[in-house]
Amino acid sequence: MNGQSSRLWLAIRCSDLPLAALTIDDASTTPIVVAEKKVVVFANALAIEAGTCEGMDCTTAQLLTGCRVADRDLDKEQQVLNDLSEKLYQFTPHITRFCSSESADSGLLLEISSCLTLFGGLKNMTETINAFLVKTSYEFKMGLGHSEKGAWYLSFAGFDITGDETEALFLERLNPLPVELLFDYPKAMESLIKTGFRCFGDIARQINGNSLSSFKKRFGHDFIDALCDIFNIDQNFHQSSLFQKPRDSYKPQEWFEDEVQFEYPVTLVDHLKPAIETLLQQLSDYLRKRQQECQHIEWTIMDIYRHKEFFGVSSDTPQSYWTLLYDLTLIHLENKELPFEVDVIKLVCRHSLSLQNRSQVLDFEQARRRRASITDFAVTIAKLKARLGDDAVYKLSYRDSRVPELTNLAIALSEKSNQTLPEIFKKSLRPTWLMSPPEKLEERNQRLFWRGYVFLLVGPERVIGNWWDKPVARDYYLARRHDNLHLWVFFDLYEKQWYLQGVFS
Amino acid sequence: MSELPPDEPAPISIEQLLLREDTWLGHSGRFTNRKVVSTGYSELDDGLMNQGWPLNSLVEVCQSTMQAEWQLCLPALRNMPGLVALLNPPATPFCQAFMQVGIDLERLIVVNAAEKADFVACFIELARAGVGTVLAWQPEDQLTYTELRKCSLATTEATGLCIMFRPAEAQQQNSPATLRVFAQLVPGGLEITAFKQRGFLQKHQPRPVIIPLPEVWQPALPFYALNQKYVASKPQPKRRLASVTQLPVRGKS
Numbered sequence: 001m002n003g004q005s006s007r008l009w010l011a012i013r014c015s016d017l018p019l020a021a022l023t024i025d026d027a028s029t030t031p032i033v034v035a036e037k038k039v040v041v042f043a044n045a046l047a048i049e050a051g052t053c054e055g056m057d058c059t060t061a062q063l064l065t066g067c068r069v070a071d072r073d074l075d076k077e078q079q080v081l082n083d084l085s086e087k088l089y090q091f092t093p094h095i096t097r098f099c100s101s102e103s104a105d106s107g108l109l110l111e112i113s114s115c116l117t118l119f120g121g122l123k124n125m126t127e128t129i130n131a132f133l134v135k136t137s138y139e140f141k142m143g144l145g146h147s148e149k150g151a152w153y154l155s156f157a158g159f160d161i162t163g164d165e166t167e168a169l170f171l172e173r174l175n176p177l178p179v180e181l182l183f184d185y186p187k188a189m190e191s192l193i194k195t196g197f198r199c200f201g202d203i204a205r206q207i208n209g210n211s212l213s214s215f216k217k218r219f220g221h222d223f224i225d226a227l228c229d230i231f232n233i234d235q236n237f238h239q240s241s242l243f244q245k246p247r248d249s250y251k252p253q254e255w256f257e258d259e260v261q262f263e264y265p266v267t268l269v270d271h272l273k274p275a276i277e278t279l280l281q282q283l284s285d286y287l288r289k290r291q292q293e294c295q296h297i298e299w300t301i302m303d304i305y306r307h308k309e310f311f312g313v314s315s316d317t318p319q320s321y322w323t324l325l326y327d328l329t330l331i332h333l334e335n336k337e338l339p340f341e342v343d344v345i346k347l348v349c350r351h352s353l354s355l356q357n358r359s360q361v362l363d364f365e366q367a368r369r370r371r372a373s374i375t376d377f378a379v380t381i382a383k384l385k386a387r388l389g390d391d392a393v394y395k396l397s398y399r400d401s402r403v404p405e406l407t408n409l410a411i412a413l414s415e416k417s418n419q420t421l422p423e424i425f426k427k428s429l430r431p432t433w434l435m436s437p438p439e440k441l442e443e444r445n446q447r448l449f450w451r452g453y454v455f456l457l458v459g460p461e462r463v464i465g466n467w468w469d470k471p472v473a474r475d476y477y478l479a480r481r482h483d484n485l486h487l488w489v490f491f492d493l494y495e496k497q498w499y500l501q502g503v504f505s
Numbered sequence: 506m507s508e509l510p511p512d513e514p515a516p517i518s519i520e521q522l523l524l525r526e527d528t529w530l531g532h533s534g535r536f537t538n539r540k541v542v543s544t545g546y547s548e549l550d551d552g553l554m555n556q557g558w559p560l561n562s563l564v565e566v567c568q569s570t571m572q573a574e575w576q577l578c579l580p581a582l583r584n585m586p587g588l589v590a591l592l593n594p595p596a597t598p599f600c601q602a603f604m605q606v607g608i609d610l611e612r613l614i615v616v617n618a619a620e621k622a623d624f625v626a627c628f629i630e631l632a633r634a635g636v637g638t639v640l641a642w643q644p645e646d647q648l649t650y651t652e653l654r655k656c657s658l659a660t661t662e663a664t665g666l667c668i669m670f671r672p673a674e675a676q677q678q679n680s681p682a683t684l685r686v687f688a689q690l691v692p693g694g695l696e697i698t699a700f701k702q703r704g705f706l707q708k709h710q711p712r713p714v715i716i717p718l719p720e721v722w723q724p725a726l727p728f729y730a731l732n733q734k735y736v737a738s739k740p741q742p743k744r745r746l747a748s749v750t751q752l753p754v755r756g757k758s
Contacts, residue, residue, distance in 0.1 A: 377588065380634035384616055384627055392617040396600045396610050408600050410615070417600075417610040425601055429721060432575040434599035451570075457723075478722065484690035485571065486722050502599055504722055505571045 006113055007244070009151035010126065011098070011143040012088075012133065013107035014080070018042040020138045021076040031067035033058060034104070041072055041104040054103075077106060080138070084108060085250050091115060091129055095250035098152055102183045107140075107155070109148050111247050123163030146170045149229040153181050153200070167232065174230065175201030185226065188219040204231060256286045256349040265303070265341030269333045272301075272345060276329055279347040280322035292352040293318035297325060300346040307340050316385065316414070317378045318353060324379050331386040381413060402465030403472050404501055405436040428461065429478055431488040431502030438499035441489060450500050452481045454489065463490070476501065542666060545580020548714045549697055553684065554705045557581075558666055562683035562703075563657040569673040571595055572688050573695040573718060578640065578668065579606060585665055587637020590614045593624055595642055612637070621646040628656050628669075635664035643671045650679055657681040676700065694718045 014020070018034040019027055019042055031047035033040045035058035043052045043061070050065035058069045085095050085108060094111035112125060119125035126142065133140050143155025146167040159173055177200045182189045197203055207215070212233065216224045227233070260275040276299075287293055296314045313328045384393050394410040397417040401407045411417065441448045448454040459477030466472045473493035480486055486504035491497070522528055541557030543550055550556045558564055558581055566574065582589055589612050591598060600610055616631070618624045624644045631639045648656075648671075660667040669682070676687055685701035698713040 377634050377636055380630055380636065381614075383630055387623055387626060388616070388618055394615055396598060396603075396613055396615065398600050398604060398610070404599070404601070408597060410597075413614065419604055419610050421601060421604045426605060428601075430602040430605060431599055432602045433571060433594075433596035436597050483569075484692060486718075503571050503596065505573050505575050 007111055007146065007247075008113040008116070008122070009145050009148050010110045010112050010129070011107060011145065011148075011151035011155040012084075012110065012129075013098075013105060013141045013143065013152065013155040014084075014138050015105070015141050016042065016044070016139045017077050017080060017106050018072050018104045019044055019070070021080045022070050022073060024070060031065055032070055033061050033067050034070050034072050035061075036072040036104075043067070072104070081106060081108060082253075084136070084138075086252055087132070088129070089250055089252055091119070091125070093249045094247040096148065096248045098148070100184055102186060107152070109151060121163055122165070123161065126161045126163075144170070145174075147229045147232050149226055150174060150232070153177055153230065156181055171204070171231065175199060175204060179203070182226075185219070185223050188223045191218065200230070203227065207231065207233070254290075255351070256283050257346070258282055259300075259344050259346035261344045262342065265343055267338060267341055269330075269336070269338065272333070272338075272342065273330070275345050276347075277322075277326060279345070280326050280329070283325075283347060283349055284320065284322040286349075287320045287352060290352070291355045293320040293355050294349050294352045295319070296349075296351065297329075298348045298350070299329065300344075300348070301338070301340075301342045302344040302346070303340040304343045305340075309339055313386070315382045317382070318356065320355060324382060327379075327383055328386040331383060334387075402463055404430075404463070405434065405438065406466070408434055408436060429458070429488070431486075431504045433503040433505055435500055435502060438490070438501045441498040441500055443498070448479070448489065448498055450481065450487065450489075452483055452485075454479045454481050454487060456489075457486075460491075478504075542581050542584055544577075545583075546714070546716050549716065552697075552699055552712065552714050554702050558668075559683050560666055561661055561663050562667070563653070563660045563681070564666070564668045565675075565680055565682035565685040566668055566670050566688050567673050567676040567685065568670060568688040572690050573716070574640075574670060574688070576695055576716060576718060577688060577697070579608070581666060582608065582638060585638050587635070587665055588612050588614055589638045589640065590616060590631045590636050592616045592627055592631060592639060592641035593618050593644055594640075619644055621648065621652070625652050625655060628667075629659040632656070632659040632663040632667050635662070637665045639663070639665070639667045641667075641669045643669060643675070647675070647678075650681070654681045657683075691715065 019032060022034070024032060027044060029046075031050050031052070032044050033047050033052055033056075034042040038058050040052060040054055040056045040058055040061050043054060047061070047065060047067045050067060052061040052065050052067060061067055062069055081097055081099075085097070088095055088108065088110060092110050092112050092115045094114075096109045096111075097106070098109055099106045110129075112122075116122055116125060119128060122144075126144070130142065141155045141158065142161070143151045143153070143157065144159070144161050144165055145151030145154045150170055154170065154173055154177075157173060157177060179189060179192050179197050179199060179202070181200075182192070192203070197206070203215075207227070212224055212227070215227065258279055260279060262271075262275070266272055280297075283294075283297070295316075295318050296312060298310060298312050300308055300310050302308050311332055313325060313332055315324060315328060319325055381393060390412075393413065395413050395415070395417055397409040397411045397415070398419060398421060399407050399409045400422065409418075439450065441450050441454065443449065444453070448456075456477045456479050460475035461477075463472065463474045463476060471494065474490040475493065476488060476490045478486060479489045487500055488502035488504065489498060489500050492499060523530070539555050540560040541553075541555045542560060543557045544553070553559075566577070568574070589608075591613065594615060594617075598613060598615065603610060603613065614636075616627055618627045621644050624641070625648070628639065628641050656667075656669065673687070673689075676685070680701075682701070683703045684699065687698045687700055689696045689698075693715050695716040695718060696713045697716060698711050700707075700711050
């Protein structure tokens with residue numbers, strides 16, 4: 001085993017996270033179990049006293065003890081851990097999350113070796129963290145160790161932290177821990193118990209005696225990696241401890257938020273423009289410094305009576321510069337009256353993404369100009385969409401179907417059009433304008449009428465299909481209106497009705 | 506001692522003014538746009554200044570509802586690079602027809618702007634962006650001269666073809682468009698009359714040009730004659746063969 005590690009990990013295991021995350025008011029006075037997929041994953045003290053245990057069917061638990069059953073909410077648990085990480089960031093930047101795949105145990109692992117001097121030593125630091133955690137509404141078990149997994153498993157043992165711990169002491173403390181704690185590796189745990197391993201010490205003795213190879217053959221790499229982490233074994237014997245595994249750093253969530261307060265109440269959109277420009281320029285600076293870009297911003301206008309109005313501005317392509325967002329905001333405000341006298345305007349950009357690599361193609365022959373595509377007009381398209389809505393700007397694509405109106409598909413500009421026309425349709429008579437849905441033709445004086453009398457010229461082309469949805473049987477004709485306009489009409493064999501499907505133009 | 510400049514500038518004669526490059530002369534063609542794209546129809550090209558649709562300018566086609574507008578524009582669209590933006594089209598373009606004639610669907614963008622204010626703003630935006638070709642159908646509300654002027658100015662910044670389809674009644678109104686044509690379907694095809702061309706002094710009544718329509722639109726035989734067996738066995742009276750209009754409406758017979 002390697003005794004050179006200088007790292008120190010503090011595990012903070014939230015023992016009641018599934019229940020605490022649900023924020024149930026009478027959790028301390030009522031027996032409550034938290035269930036996931038109808039199986040109890042957590043029971044509070046009152047429920048345990050009443051006879052429930054983890055792994056029990058929730059219906060059985062309810063019938064047996066009359067306890068209340070609450071559904072587990074993993075998102076809320078992650079949110080709690082996220083909030084805790086945010087608060088513990090003041091102690092160390094190296095925070096990782098530990099979530100068990102087999103049980104409800106979750107928590108945080110803090111690497112504190114680099115922060116000990118700042119907080120006056122190990123004992124002082126752990127006491128400060130403990131005092132901080134006690135103020136929260138969650139229950140915690142702490143464990144100190146030389147490795148991530150070592151600290152995590154030692155949190156089940158409940159040793160006091162004195163400040164004089166060494167790696168040898170940690171390994172000694174690990175020895176009496178039962179093998180059942182390895183529940184995240186159920187197959188390996190079961191095999192170890194069947195083979196006669198009772199505690200971590202038995203595993204350590206086996207490794208010292210016969211190296212790791214016997215475990216590796218039986219339990220695979222994942223379990224071996226876990227054992228190496230627990231006992232701090234370096235598997236790379238040729239370059240022992242030359243490199244240490246890098247620590248993950250917690251990155252607190254950042255967002256842009258700024259506001260401008262006016263010296264006088266603003267009633268005209270024009271007077272908002274300088275403030276909008278200033279705020280967007282600040283956002284642009286913020287994004288540029290972090291090499292980020294954003295697609296959506298939120299504006300809030302407020303008056304002195306705290307009335308608020310929100311509106312969002314989105315762009316199809318991520319932006320790091322302010323001009324397009326400024327134009328889109330003005331389009332949004334165009335032709336609108338302010339609902340009240342504006343006192344404050346606030347800009348919030350909650351979500352940003354890292355700047356994408358942009359490359360320019362060298363184009364000496366101006367060939368690219370001829371192949372102009374929609375991406376070249378992203379700004380124009382964004383402005384059109386801001387004005388008309390996303391659905392008003394679209395592209396067309398072909399969809400395979402026997403029914404003409406079903407073959408025409410409106411797709412978003414970012415999607416690729418299907419242009420594979422079946423051979424059968426390549427020489428069929430098709431109009432350039434499509435009526436979707438088809439328009440009914442009138443019958444006047446035993447003649448067809450659509451804004452004028454219609455005469456049949458060529459046909460029919462029979463279309464039958466779509467039997468799995470709404471059966472269609474139609475006879476299509478080329479027709480001509482009295483003013484020489486050519487139409488594509490059909491007679492619906494089910495409805496016995498003439499329709500206009502398209503116009504040749 | 507140098508001579509001082511005279512207090513009053515020397516009077517300029519009208520001849521001198523006419524020699525200036527920036528003086529507009531009605532029929533000189535000095536300010537006309539020489540960038541054009543062929544319409545694809547030689548007869549129509551011959552009737553237009555510079556032998557084609559003017560680029561970077563507003564072209565106005567006055568017609569009653571839907572006529573053969575695609576027949577008019579498709580040959581030019583094939584020669585134009587970039588996208589084809591359809592602003593406020595009267596119906597949905599049928600992609601099968603466009604695939605048949607070899608128009609890349611990736612080039613077609615449909616923009617629905619039924620409100621007049623949105624229409625004008627979108628037209629200006631699309632024209633200024635230089636997307637390629639802008640085909641716009643005027644909304645129900647009539648455009649004022651000022652709005653047309655705005656559109657016309659925006660097209661001067663465009664790089665491609667900008668055609669606005671307007672109702673036939675608009676022919677009687679003033680418009681700042683560079684080229685104005687009237688389109689009407691006639692038995693022989695699509696009749697095009699260019700009734701205004703900027704910089705072109707029309708001394709006579711404009712001569713209409715007829716563009717032939719595709720042959721596939723014409724019936725090869727009268728409708729009755731399609732059923733050869735029926736015709737052979739029971740020859741119809743000549744009067745009834747002349748038209749299919751007297752066919753009883755299907756489902757009602």
